[in-house]
Amino acid sequence: MAVRELRTIGDPVLRAPAADATRLHLETPAFAALLADLVDTMHAEDGIGIAAPQIGESVRVAVIEIASASTRYPGMQPFPLTLFVNPRVVVVDATEQGFWEGCLSVPGLRGYVRRPRAVRVEYLDAAGAPRVLAAEGFLATVIQHELDHLDGVLFVDRVRDTTRLATVENYQKHWSRAGDSPDI
Numbered sequence: 001m002a003v004r005e006l007r008t009i010g011d012p013v014l015r016a017p018a019a020d021a022t023r024l025h026l027e028t029p030a031f032a033a034l035l036a037d038l039v040d041t042m043h044a045e046d047g048i049g050i051a052a053p054q055i056g057e058s059v060r061v062a063v064i065e066i067a068s069a070s071t072r073y074p075g076m077q078p079f080p081l082t083l084f085v086n087p088r089v090v091v092v093d094a095t096e097q098g099f100w101e102g103c104l105s106v107p108g109l110r111g112y113v114r115r116p117r118a119v120r121v122e123y124l125d126a127a128g129a130p131r132v133l134a135a136e137g138f139l140a141t142v143i144q145h146e147l148d149h150l151d152g153v154l155f156v157d158r159v160r161d162t163t164r165l166a167t168v169e170n171y172q173k174h175w176s177r178a179g180d181s182p183d184i
Contacts, residue, residue, distance in 0.1 A: 001036035003044040004055040009106045013053050015152040018060045020086045025059070026128045035083060035126060038063045047104050048073060049142055051149035054105050060086045062146045066139070076138055085124040087147050092134065093118035099141050100171060101155040110171040112164035113155055115144050 007013050025031050034057055042050040042063055051062040061084065068078040096114040103109075118136035121143055125131050135143050145155055159165050166175060 001033050002040060004037050004041045006041065006045065006104050007054055007056050009154060009156070011056075011105075013056055013058055014105055014149070014154060016053070016058055017152050018051075018053055018058045018150045021059050021061060021124075023128055026085065026124070026126070034059070034061065035063070039065075039081065042104075045104050049146040050104060051146050053149050053152075060150045062087065062150065064142055064146055066142070079139055079142075082133070083126050084121065084143075084147065085126070085128070087121050087123035087150070089144060089147055090120045090122070091116045091118075092120050093136065097137070097141065099138065100175065101141070101145055101158075102168065103145070103155050105149075106154055106156060108168050109156065110166055110168055110175070111156055111159035112161065112175075113141075113145075113158045114160065115141050115158070119143060121147070 021031070034052065037055060038050050038052065038061065041055055042065070048066050049062060049064040052059045063081065063083050064079060065081040066073060066076055066079040093116060095117045097117045098112055098114040100110045101113045117140060118134070119140045121133045121135065123131055148154070156165065
C-alpha cells in the first residue's frame with residue numbers, strides 16, 4: 001500500500017512496549033493496511049524484517065522474509081514472508097551464538113550481539129489463527145531481533161562489548177572478513 005517513514009533511534013515509539021493487537025483489530029481495513037505498509041517498507045529498505053513500532057505503530061506485529069536471491073544475505077536459508085501478531089518467544093536452546101546485527105531504525109551502525117541459538121515463537125497469523133514456529137541459527141537471531149522491537153529493545157542494547165560496535169563502513173573494512181558470523 002505505502003512505504004512509511006522509518007522511525008530511528010531516539011524516537012520514543014521505539015522504546016515503548018507495544019500493545020497486543022485485539023481480535024477486532026485484526027479484522028479491520030486499517031490492520032490490513034498496516035500489514036501491507038510493513039511489507040512495502042521492508043522491501044523498499046532492503047530489510048529482512050520490520051516491526052510495527054519502526055513505522056510508528058505501537059502494536060505487537062512484525063514481518064520477516066529472507067529471499068532466496070538476497071544479495072545482502074547470500075548463503076542464508078530463505079524464509080517465506082511471515083507475519084507475527086502478538087508473538088511470544090520461548091528459548092529452546094540457550095547456547096549463545098553471535099552475529100553482527102544492524103537495524104533499519106539504527107542506520108549506519110553494526111554491532112556484535114550474542115543471543116540464544118534456538119527459539120520457539122507462538123503467534124497469530126494475519127487471520128488470527130494460532131501458529132508455532134521453531135527456529136535456530138541465523139533465523140532465530142533474526143526473529144529475536146525483530147521481536148525485541150515489540151518490547152522497546154534495540155540491538156544496541158544487547159551489544160555487550162562496545163568495542164564491537166562499528167559504523168557500517170568500519171564494519172565492512174575491519175570486521176566483515178574477520179571470520180565472525182554473517183551480519184543481519
